[in-house]
Amino acid sequence: MASGGLADRAADTPAIAVWAKACQTLKRELGEATFGSWLGHAALRERSEREVCLVAATGVARDWIRRHAWRRIGELWAENDPQGRALDLKSKMEFEALAPAETAPPPAANAPPAPVLTVLENLAPSAAAAPARPARPSGLQERFAFDNFVPGPANEFAFAVAKRVGAWADGHFNPVVFHGPYGFGKTHLLNALGWEAMRTAPEKKVVYLTAEKFTQTFVKAVQDRQTAAFKDELRDADLLLIDDVHFVAGKASTQEELFHTLISLVQDGRRVVMTADRPPHELSDLEPRLRSHLQAGLVCGIEPADRDLRMGILERKLAVLARQGGFTPAARPEVLQFLADRFTDSVRELEGALNTLVARVGAEVAHLTLDEAQAILRPHLAAPERRVTVDQIQKVVAEHYGLKQADLLSERRARAVARPRQTAMWIAKQITTRSLPDIGRRFGGRDHTTVLHAVRRIESLKAEDPNLARDLDVLLRKLRG
Known part of the structure; x- marks a missing residue:
């Protein structure tokens, strides 16, 4: 199968048609800019009749997909693939290193013995059968040391x-x-x-x-x-x-x-x-x-990182990306300083911004000017309200309605709690970059369909309920400062 984008070739095979349908949902939930940066250059490969692999353009893109979108991709794949094929994820380099008939690489000869990372997957009576490869690896993550x-x-x-x-x-x-x-x-x-x-x-x-x-x-x-x-x-x-x-x-x-x-x-x-x-x-x-x-x-x-620590994190992350990509770990000081000053809410967001730059320009990151870096990251910068966290939204909404933040995370379904909860979800979707599944996880582990229902419900009600429209305006002004 030829390499390239996926959406243009939706009719080539049933597998690609399934993926194209999933892409439509992912674009809507993640946003066009985020989807284009990380999933737009991915390609689908059929390794056998029962196994399909999503091939990310780079190792950086693969890691981002696994952290931020893989669970949702697995859900969409399962919903839309009538054949129930297994979906794997690899970088382009990893995929090309595999022989066509190979289903899994053997363990390295010098690999340490498998540790006891019990995830209790085999408690069911049928556990004697070989379990299917999970869509997302369980247990400790090797990249954290x-x-x-x-x-x-x-x-x-x-x-x-x-x-x-x-x-x-x-x-x-x-x-x-x-x-x-x-x-x-x-x-x-x-x-x-x-x-x-x-x-x-x-x-x-x-x-x-x-x-x-x-x-x-x-x-x-x-x-x-x-x-x-x-x-x-x-x-x-x-x-x-x-x-x-x-x-x-x-x-x-x-x-x-x-x-x-x-x-x-x-x-x-x-x-x-x-x-x-x-x-x-x-x-x-x-x-x-x-x-x-x-x-x-x-x-x-663990307190939020200060500026020096954020700079240290960027330098360490750049060294890792450079080692993976085979280029010199260098970037202009003003670019790193801009990242450290702009992405202060989360180390993940800070590293994600650097990932975006490296994924887009690779070894040329050393020559990237501040203007060029800002242009690449513009979809992630936008207005100040994009930096508001879901936690802050929950606190402000709970205070406005005379509730506790924990009420919004609870299972309580009384209208006095459910409507403010839906309001907070709607606001989170409007002024943060979080996906629907991510927002749901921050509201007591709810799934994306609950968040989608809340967003649609508030969208419908605010057009006919002036009190709700007024509440939304007050809350948004509070959060935007």
């Missing part, structure tokens, strides 16, 4: 604690909770200490789960009557890592199970580390006993 974490005043205490935990040092507080704004290194530290713990003591059992995965697997275990196996698997861990524990807020049975798992491990001298977007005492929707035990350990805050 202590070596590529940039410490600074905002995170140095959390960094030091993570290194002690990873080294199995004595005097360990239990549990440890890392908390801080979205995109400032909590997941990086959690993954890094997991890898370090396995390297230091390979005989010990390390279990890593996102809170979302914990919830999904627990529910499945209950449905399949496999709760005993679920409990044994977790409570046999020497080190349990739970990412984004705030996700379980409002989920009573999941919190109950997590509480008993925590108590069991701590009493047995096992170690537990979790991350959250807020300190435990602010997680008002957590069951009080669970919240109390999280507060009883060591709570480490």
Whole structure:
């Protein structure tokens, strides 16, 4: 199959027709600019009758797709492909390195033994059969290590604690909770200490789960009557890592199970580390006993990165991209300073801006002028309101309607809560760059269809309800400053 864009060749094969249909939705949800930067140059390849591969133009583009869009792509592919074919993701270089008949590369001869990264995928009675490759890899992420974490005043205490935990040092507080704004290194530290713990003591059992995965697997275990196996698997861990524990807020049975798992491990001298977007005492929707035990350990805050730290992060990230792309890690100082001063809300957004520049110009990034960099990033800059976070929107909307922020994340369906929640979702879609699935995850783990319904509902109501239109105007003015 010839290489090139996808939309122009939608009729070539049924697989490409499926992808073209998915692209229409992705363009609408991500926006034309974001879609064009990261997915517009991707190509679909059929490796066999049952396996199709989405080939990203570069490794940088592949990583962005996997982090920000892969889950949604998997959903759209499953919805639109009647043949149920497996969809893989590779960079162009990776794909071209594979022999046509090859289905999976063999493990490298010098690769370390597979660590115990239990994700509890095989609790169902049919687990003896080989499981299908997941659309998104589970477990620890290899790209997160202590070596590529940039410490600074905002995170140095959390960094030091993570290194002690990873080294199995004595005097360990239990549990440890890392908390801080979205995109400032909590997941990086959690993954890094997991890898370090396995390297230091390979005989010990390390279990890593996102809170979302914990919830999904627990529910499945209950449905399949496999709760005993679920409990044994977790409570046999020497080190349990739970990412984004705030996700379980409002989920009573999941919190109950997590509480008993925590108590069991701590009493047995096992170690537990979790991350959250807020300190435990602010997680008002957590069951009080669970919240109390999280507060009883060591709570480490990670503050927003200062300018020097942001510059250090950019330099480290540029070195990584240059090594991957085979070019000299150089950029004009004014370009890096512009990125550090403009993208202050999240390290992920900061790195994403640099990714965009490198993906567009490659080795020529060293010669990129400030004007050229600003032109490339213009769709990501836009007006100041684009920098408002979903968290800020939730706080402002909750205050306006006399609610708590936790109410907007809860399962409550009373109109007094549901309408403000829909309003906050509508605003998030209007003035942030977050996709519908991403917005849904920040409203208590809801799916994209719920957000889409909210956006359409508010759009319809504001034309006929002057009070709602007035509320929206007031809220938008508050958020835009």
